[in-house]
Amino acid sequence: MTTLTAARERPRPVRRTRKTHARRREGLTALGMAAPAVVLLIVFVVVPLALTFALAFTDARLISPTPARFVGLDNFTRLFQDPVFFKSLRNTAYFAAVVVPLQGGLALVLALLVNAKVRGVNFFRTVYFLPVVTSMVVVSLLWTFLYRQDGLVNHVLSALTLGHVEGRDWLGDPATAMPAIILMSVWQGVGFHMIIWLAGLQTIPAELYEAADLDGATRWHRFRHVTWPGLRATRTFVLITITIQALGLFTQINVMTEGGPLDSTTTVVYQAMRTGYEQQQTAYAASISLVFFVLVLAVSLVQRFLTREKD
Amino acid sequence: MTSYLRFFAGHVGRVVLALVFALPLVFMLVSSFKPDDQIFGDLGSLRAFLPVGALSLDNYTGVFERVPAARFLLNSVLISSITVVLGVIVNSLAAFALSRMRWPGRKLVLTAVIATLIVPFETFALPLVWWINQLPLLRVNGFHLEWTTGWMDTYQVQILPLVANAFSIFFFHQYFQSIPKEIDEAAIVDGAGWFTIYRRIVMPLSGPAVATVAILTFLPAWNSYLWPLMVVQSEELRPVMVGLSYFFQLNVSWGQIMAYSSMITVPILALFVAFQRSFVNSIASTGVKG
Numbered sequence: 001m002t003t004l005t006a007a008r009e010r011p012r013p014v015r016r017t018r019k020t021h022a023r024r025r026e027g028l029t030a031l032g033m034a035a036p037a038v039v040l041l042i043v044f045v046v047v048p049l050a051l052t053f054a055l056a057f058t059d060a061r062l063i064s065p066t067p068a069r070f071v072g073l074d075n076f077t078r079l080f081q082d083p084v085f086f087k088s089l090r091n092t093a094y095f096a097a098v099v100v101p102l103q104g105g106l107a108l109v110l111a112l113l114v115n116a117k118v119r120g121v122n123f124f125r126t127v128y129f130l131p132v133v134t135s136m137v138v139v140s141l142l143w144t145f146l147y148r149q150d151g152l153v154n155h156v157l158s159a160l161t162l163g164h165v166e167g168r169d170w171l172g173d174p175a176t177a178m179p180a181i182i183l184m185s186v187w188q189g190v191g192f193h194m195i196i197w198l199a200g201l202q203t204i205p206a207e208l209y210e211a212a213d214l215d216g217a218t219r220w221h222r223f224r225h226v227t228w229p230g231l232r233a234t235r236t237f238v239l240i241t242i243t244i245q246a247l248g249l250f251t252q253i254n255v256m257t258e259g260g261p262l263d264s265t266t267t268v269v270y271q272a273m274r275t276g277y278e279q280q281q282t283a284y285a286a287s288i289s290l291v292f293f294v295l296v297l298a299v300s301l302v303q304r305f306l307t308r309e310k311d
Numbered sequence: 312m313t314s315y316l317r318f319f320a321g322h323v324g325r326v327v328l329a330l331v332f333a334l335p336l337v338f339m340l341v342s343s344f345k346p347d348d349q350i351f352g353d354l355g356s357l358r359a360f361l362p363v364g365a366l367s368l369d370n371y372t373g374v375f376e377r378v379p380a381a382r383f384l385l386n387s388v389l390i391s392s393i394t395v396v397l398g399v400i401v402n403s404l405a406a407f408a409l410s411r412m413r414w415p416g417r418k419l420v421l422t423a424v425i426a427t428l429i430v431p432f433e434t435f436a437l438p439l440v441w442w443i444n445q446l447p448l449l450r451v452n453g454f455h456l457e458w459t460t461g462w463m464d465t466y467q468v469q470i471l472p473l474v475a476n477a478f479s480i481f482f483f484h485q486y487f488q489s490i491p492k493e494i495d496e497a498a499i500v501d502g503a504g505w506f507t508i509y510r511r512i513v514m515p516l517s518g519p520a521v522a523t524v525a526i527l528t529f530l531p532a533w534n535s536y537l538w539p540l541m542v543v544q545s546e547e548l549r550p551v552m553v554g555l556s557y558f559f560q561l562n563v564s565w566g567q568i569m570a571y572s573s574m575i576t577v578p579i580l581a582l583f584v585a586f587q588r589s590f591v592n593s594i595a596s597t598g599v600k601g
Binding site: 023026027029030031033034036037038040041043044045046047048049051052055110113114116118122123124125126127128129130131133134135136137138141142143145146150151152155187191195196198199244247248250251254269272273276277282285286289292293296297300 | 318321322324325328329331332333335336338339351354355359401402404405407408409412413414415417420424427428429430431433434435436437438439441442446471472474475477480504505506509530533534536537541552555565568572575576579580583584587588591594
């Protein structure tokens with residue numbers, strides 16, 4: 001008994017030092033492997049973000065003879081008295097509030113349609129995805145042309161309704177400019193989330209559907225009690241990614257409307273870019289970015305909280 | 312009978328939606344071969360989507376007279392391919408360290424990386440312009456190298472900010488976790504180092520993930536517009552998307568715009584169609600868990 005214990009215990013100290021040595025080497029190797037990505041993220045994301053926050057409290061301009069001074073909350077006081085800023089907040093919220101359910105829901109419908117086991121399904125998946133692969137700048141230019149008063153959208157609408165719908169200048173009217181941009185954005189982006197939903201659908205075990213069929217479940221019941229609960233994780237991912245993407249609306253506005261007509265399509269990120277880059281008010285633009293960052297963070301945290309696992 | 316009807320309805324739905332997604336792109340490609348007046352003339356009928364009438368390559372020759380399109384294409388191919396290669400290596404290395412190795416601070420780094428996902432690039436683009444002007448740069452000057460500062464007007468300023476990407480790291484991380492860790496232990500017993508495990512075992516097993524990250528890195532690199540507009544002044548360093556802005560100076564020709572748009576879009580669509588199977592399968596196999 002004692003000899004056995006002794007025999008078992010003798011090699012231990014040696015092994016432990018070798019083990020800590022291996023651990024340390026593992027740690028150093030891991031740091032070395034993570035370092036390139038971490039350094040690049042620090043240089044190109046963390047530092048400029050920190051600079052943005054610092055600049056928000058100064059009077060820096062892009063090109064200025066005098067060095068930047070600390071001005072406290074001046075930029076924010078000005079910001080909260082700026083009617084265009086509130087318009088851009090409202091437009092951004094409107095865009096996100098429509099695009100998130102519309103794009104998420106349509107993407108799920110597309111995913112269900114191409115999850116069927118029929119011939120040619122791969123073809124449809126590919127076609128629905130094509131706009132995602134197309135550059136947003138190209139898409140925006142193309143649709144600017146389609147949305148013209150004498151453009152293709154009006155011609156198609158008129159043909160489908162036998163001339164009952166009056167042609168209009170979709171992007172030139174404050175009432176229709178934002179809805180037009182929303183439709184185009186969903187058209188461009190929905191294919192990506194279709195693939196994400198599809199990935200989720202394919203993780204649901206087929207046995208669950210067989211069991212539901214045995215119980216005589218209708219198609220709606222199958223969706224409600226098997227498919228929908230099975231997509232819980234995917235739902236969170238789709239919700240958060242579309243929200244972040246929608247709140248950052250910029251390219252479409254920059255190419256199609258430049259915020260007009262009558263500021264009906266101006267957004268927070270567009271405002272930040274315009275004041276910062278075109279009007280060279282770097283510090284003021286930075287304060288817009290800071291407010292925007294806090295808002296996105298708050299929205300993401302609320303969404304995370306609402307979709308948390310309730311175990 | 313109802314199941315047959317349902318199948319039929321599903322198929323009609325699929326076809327109608329396919330038209331909605333494809334027709335604007337078909338219109339773009341078809342119009343690129345038509346003279347301007349015919350593009351407008353055809354809008355009222357199905358001819359808008361058909362290659363009929365006075366088709367020619369005039370718009371394409373016009374494009375090459377108007378902008379240095381070959382140079383732009385070359386620049387974009389160079390920029391996007393280097394970004395993709397670096398992006399796959401850098402992000403997979405980081406994901407490997409984060410998902411398969413044990414070290415203090417690992418969880419914290421992963422959380423911090425994912426947190427960078429919520430910040431749109433545009434919000435810090437301006438300070439980034441100022442910041443890259445302070446970065447040191449090694450330039451070739453005649454026959455010797457010299458240190459200067461400022462990355463404006465270079466290739467690397469169009470490449471390096473796009474390389475490290477939180478989504479790619481997260482994606483590789485999820486994929487690597489699906490590969491059994493026992494393989495690593497067995498390899499270590501056989502005397503393999505961590506880098507060997509990464510290069511000889513894990514990466515060869517991750518083909519679909521590499522394909523997906525390659526596509527998701529390529530697209531923003533190829534499509535980048537705002538960033539090169541801000542940091543590149545010399546024409547010979549410009550990428551393809553910036554070329555679009557040339558067509559709105561002086562007399563606008565929609566035929567030429569469609570031709571240039573098709574030139575910079577259709578090759579990418581073709582590449583995607585060629586690789587789409589591994590792309591879709593790869594996203595499906597990681598089963599993205601939020």
